[in-house]
Amino acid sequence: MSKPVCAICGKPIQPEYRPFCSQRCANVDLQRWLTGGYVVKASEDDEPLPDNEDEN
Numbered sequence: 001m002s003k004p005v006c007a008i009c010g011k012p013i014q015p016e017y018r019p020f021c022s023q024r025c026a027n028v029d030l031q032r033w034l035t036g037g038y039v040v041k042a043s044e045d046d047e048p049l050p051d052n053e054d055e056n
């Protein structure tokens with residue numbers, strides 16, 4: 001059983017800032033999400049749709 005802790009700094013989560021311990025850590029996570037960790041598919045816009053037109 002592990003208590004829920006802030007994923008950013010590991011401190012106990014504050015209910016008003018769930019799932020973080022503070023607004024600051026929430027911002028850190030947001031920035032990380034926007035800038036680094038997550039791959040935003042912006043340049044991969046030419047992904048062809050599956051051609052399932054076999055309506056026989």
Ligand SMILES: [Zn+2]
Pocket residue numbers: 006007008009010011020021022025
């Ligand atoms: Zn934190």
